[in-house]
Amino acid sequence: MINIKKIILIFFFLLFFGCSPKKNDPNRIVIWHQMRIDERVILEEHLKKYMEIHPDIKVEALYKETETLRSGYIIAAIAGQGPDLVYGPSDQIGPFQVMNIILPLEDLFPKDYLDKFNPKALTYYKGHLYQIADKLGNHLALVYNKKLINKPPETDEELIEIGKKITIDKNGDNQPDVYGLVWNYTEPFFYIPFYTGFGGWVLNDNNEPTLDNEANINGLKFIQDLRDKYKIVPREADYNIADMLFKEGKAGMIINGDWSWASYQKAGIDIGVAPLPKIKSTGLYCAPMVSPKGYSINSNIDKEKLSKVIDLLYFLLDVEQQYYTAKELNVIPTRKEVFKYEDIKNNEIMKNSLLQIERGKPMPVVPELRAIWDAMRPNYQAVLNGEKTPQQAAKDMQWLAIKKINEMNE
Amino acid sequence: MKIKNKKSFLVKLITYIFLTIFTIIVIYPIIQLVSISLRPGNRLLSTDLSIIPKDATFDSFIKLFTERPFLKWIVNSLYVSFVVTISGVILAALAGYAMSRFNFFGKKIALLSLLTTQMFPATMLLLPMYIMLVNLGLINSYLGIVIVYSATALPFCIWQMKGYYDTIPTTLEEAALIDGASNFYAFYKIILPLAAPALVITALFSFMTAWSEYVVAAQILQDTDLWTLPLGLKSFEDNMTSEWGLYAAASLIVSIPVVILFLVLSKWLVSGLTLGSVKG
Amino acid sequence: MISEKLKKNIFIYLLLTPAFIVLIGVVFYPFIYNIVISFSNMNLRHIKDWQIIGFRQYYKVFFESSQPDFYVIFIKTIIWTVVNVFFHVTIGVALALILNQKIKGRSIYRMLLILPWAIPQYVVALTWRGMFSYEYGAINLIIQKYLNLPGVEWLKNPTEAFLACILTNVWLGFPFMMVIALGGLQSIPNELYEAADIDGAKWWQKVKNITLPLLKPVMIPAITLGIVWTFNNLNIVWLVSNGGEPSDQTHILVSFVYKAAFNLYRYGYAAALSVVIFIILLLFSLKFMNKTKVTEKIY
Numbered sequence: 001m002i003n004i005k006k007i008i009l010i011f012f013f014l015l016f017f018g019c020s021p022k023k024n025d026p027n028r029i030v031i032w033h034q035m036r037i038d039e040r041v042i043l044e045e046h047l048k049k050y051m052e053i054h055p056d057i058k059v060e061a062l063y064k065e066t067e068t069l070r071s072g073y074i075i076a077a078i079a080g081q082g083p084d085l086v087y088g089p090s091d092q093i094g095p096f097q098v099m100n101i102i103l104p105l106e107d108l109f110p111k112d113y114l115d116k117f118n119p120k121a122l123t124y125y126k127g128h129l130y131q132i133a134d135k136l137g138n139h140l141a142l143v144y145n146k147k148l149i150n151k152p153p154e155t156d157e158e159l160i161e162i163g164k165k166i167t168i169d170k171n172g173d174n175q176p177d178v179y180g181l182v183w184n185y186t187e188p189f190f191y192i193p194f195y196t197g198f199g200g201w202v203l204n205d206n207n208e209p210t211l212d213n214e215a216n217i218n219g220l221k222f223i224q225d226l227r228d229k230y231k232i233v234p235r236e237a238d239y240n241i242a243d244m245l246f247k248e249g250k251a252g253m254i255i256n257g258d259w260s261w262a263s264y265q266k267a268g269i270d271i272g273v274a275p276l277p278k279i280k281s282t283g284l285y286c287a288p289m290v291s292p293k294g295y296s297i298n299s300n301i302d303k304e305k306l307s308k309v310i311d312l313l314y315f316l317l318d319v320e321q322q323y324y325t326a327k328e329l330n331v332i333p334t335r336k337e338v339f340k341y342e343d344i345k346n347n348e349i350m351k352n353s354l355l356q357i358e359r360g361k362p363m364p365v366v367p368e369l370r371a372i373w374d375a376m377r378p379n380y381q382a383v384l385n386g387e388k389t390p391q392q393a394a395k396d397m398q399w400l401a402i403k404k405i406n407e408m409n410e
Numbered sequence: 411m412k413i414k415n416k417k418s419f420l421v422k423l424i425t426y427i428f429l430t431i432f433t434i435i436v437i438y439p440i441i442q443l444v445s446i447s448l449r450p451g452n453r454l455l456s457t458d459l460s461i462i463p464k465d466a467t468f469d470s471f472i473k474l475f476t477e478r479p480f481l482k483w484i485v486n487s488l489y490v491s492f493v494v495t496i497s498g499v500i501l502a503a504l505a506g507y508a509m510s511r512f513n514f515f516g517k518k519i520a521l522l523s524l525l526t527t528q529m530f531p532a533t534m535l536l537l538p539m540y541i542m543l544v545n546l547g548l549i550n551s552y553l554g555i556v557i558v559y560s561a562t563a564l565p566f567c568i569w570q571m572k573g574y575y576d577t578i579p580t581t582l583e584e585a586a587l588i589d590g591a592s593n594f595y596a597f598y599k600i601i602l603p604l605a606a607p608a609l610v611i612t613a614l615f616s617f618m619t620a621w622s623e624y625v626v627a628a629q630i631l632q633d634t635d636l637w638t639l640p641l642g643l644k645s646f647e648d649n650m651t652s653e654w655g656l657y658a659a660a661s662l663i664v665s666i667p668v669v670i671l672f673l674v675l676s677k678w679l680v681s682g683l684t685l686g687s688v689k690g
Numbered sequence: 691m692i693s694e695k696l697k698k699n700i701f702i703y704l705l706l707t708p709a710f711i712v713l714i715g716v717v718f719y720p721f722i723y724n725i726v727i728s729f730s731n732m733n734l735r736h737i738k739d740w741q742i743i744g745f746r747q748y749y750k751v752f753f754e755s756s757q758p759d760f761y762v763i764f765i766k767t768i769i770w771t772v773v774n775v776f777f778h779v780t781i782g783v784a785l786a787l788i789l790n791q792k793i794k795g796r797s798i799y800r801m802l803l804i805l806p807w808a809i810p811q812y813v814v815a816l817t818w819r820g821m822f823s824y825e826y827g828a829i830n831l832i833i834q835k836y837l838n839l840p841g842v843e844w845l846k847n848p849t850e851a852f853l854a855c856i857l858t859n860v861w862l863g864f865p866f867m868m869v870i871a872l873g874g875l876q877s878i879p880n881e882l883y884e885a886a887d888i889d890g891a892k893w894w895q896k897v898k899n900i901t902l903p904l905l906k907p908v909m910i911p912a913i914t915l916g917i918v919w920t921f922n923n924l925n926i927v928w929l930v931s932n933g934g935e936p937s938d939q940t941h942i943l944v945s946f947v948y949k950a951a952f953n954l955y956r957y958g959y960a961a962a963l964s965v966v967i968f969i970i971l972l973l974f975s976l977k978f979m980n981k982t983k984v985t986e987k988i989y
Contacts, residue, residue, distance in 0.1 A: 367955070
């Protein structure tokens, strides 16, 4: 009996130990973000520096995975809570604005300050500024293995030619051991560059989907041909399979975003980064979606805290911090002055990355984009499965997108 | 007699072979996790199917403890899981007993309502739960999480205890009561020890619920200092480039306490009930 | 003089109250909230200012044409649940029977066989997904090398993708039933087996007439809840099929709800769908409980 009593006592003691909610401290700033591991390390270093300069302020950064961040922030903000700053890709802005959980920023910063930024870094929606970015990118580009390819293709025809030369079946088991090109081609985001290359785009100025057109039909057929006609792409490839093949040196080229390039270097592949090729028949460059990642302010924020948060933002967005980040991570900064530094200007990967960004199109921030992804995905995969023709799929994508947008906006 | 021995030896042999092959198939994916944790360069998949990769390294394991607060996550999780386990066992042992022994007003409804708590997809309960916890001041505290986890694990545990109590004949308590024992004494000293196997299951299940839960913890815990293991593991995940080596190494380590707990509790997975104690 | 009956009743309520307070607080309030939302138009445009609009969301659940159809997903969910639970229980009980014997190395087998349950699901589910890869996965390699059959395009075809999810989930779920069965076997007095031995009963007769019936009260809660949990298990289907691929056809009801609610912010619709799922499960359990007479005692 004594033993049981002891255990119960310890139990209750521990229980009370566990409840220690932090009160609302005006000198404590909280940031929620979805930064990659290497970006997080840099952020921590920046925050440490800031807290050394301002010893009375405490800044805490909490990582949440992108989707968890989106839904978690929505839930928290609606309940009147949440962090002071939320950091993420620009397409978060659409739904956040509609739900009224972020603040307009244009009145909080002087105009000549905002002019110092690359215009792509300032995300406006419905006439107001909602996010200021410190990194520009999230864009796809052509990454190639310098051991297998010395000059990257500049047109689609060259892509196919180079691909065919590299795709070889060494041991005669009817399956290529090296592929010309691998990438996560079953996901619409990774198809967009070819869609734009053939002349298409996802929505018009009224935020209506524009998916039923020649460009889409030609684009879909092109992807099919890469796999079935020219056979330079594996039959089944998702993100991890493509990643595996490229890291093992079993693929000449991969189409992947700027978040992945460092991991290929770490895996020992001598990579080159090149902008995506031009489609010869249209004369257009394949344009991936480009998206800034930046900070927005929670609309639930305390008025007194606002000035402290703005001060923190000035620091995090400063040229010095951005230069350091760009140097360490090869990401494109948003302050124009960073490009004055020699080592940034002359970095080969950064140069090509910037070129790709300039050829890219900004990712729409409107909530309708989600509906469009959800409409494209099943139909796109149906084409790859041979269940639908490109013509039918284009029509169905358009129809489904309109339907889903209506459902979302009821 | 010889024939009988031969037969049973043959049966035993076949059983062993079957069991071994089955076990190997079952742990094959786990072995793959070992490979991933030893593989450098952050690779989830590999065309090389060897178990120990050619360039194997313990880097991931080392990184886990030196570059991430893995140890802190373990301590946090152990704390939360321990509290949930104890409270789960106490509450379920009591409630299950009531459900088993007594017919009272509203019993059927009570049992049903236990079940119904499991039928709602958890993701739908997040928003109202968050609002409620905010109003109670339980956000970002372990008390909030412990309460939610207990509520999640209780329905099954109560049902389980009840089912097991049902297999213990009431004649045992009746004998004790006749001898002058109180209701509680009969329950605590006589019936409960016999229900040890069910307590094992309750403890194991409660522990697992708290040890591996992510969704609720992600919503309620806002402080990195308070992170439990599932939140920590999730931080290895990135939209596209997860840290697979760390993830696999952590997953393997995370399963060790559960296995140890199971082995320790297995001691009580013995039959305490014999018909003999009821005779006469 | 307090009557015996009253004393007994107070004792019971004291035993039950702590548990029920916790449950009511944590589960019932969100539950009611959800029911209310299901009658509302809560979505992207009406996130704080939603209003009650009657049964319209329910109408949409049943009659709105969606890809795929509600009824197709419903049937798939039932198949998913039945197949999974059947294998969980069969494998679990069989293993428990074997591991209850005093065989050498019993602890090691137990320890290894509980691993699928003990290990965090995320990486393991993705590992399974990798094993189903057409060109590089272990499963096709074994099929082609040792069985001389052509490789299956697991993740590209809806039926095969569904099968892949089922296989993964069976692997994940049988240890749980095995543990429950191991516990339940302890409640069966040895004398019953000895008596049967004297009567010359064979092993399968003993299993059929002694073991299985007496395992019932312990297994039934696990099976009932196992059915409910499997019905609602979003994780595995989501991870192995990468969110419903191919073409959104690998879904069970909950993964579909998740997509509706969190991708397109249609909270009212998702709430209605959740309530429908709930009622389906409730009706099922009522029938199941009645059939197995589980709320009563057995001795």
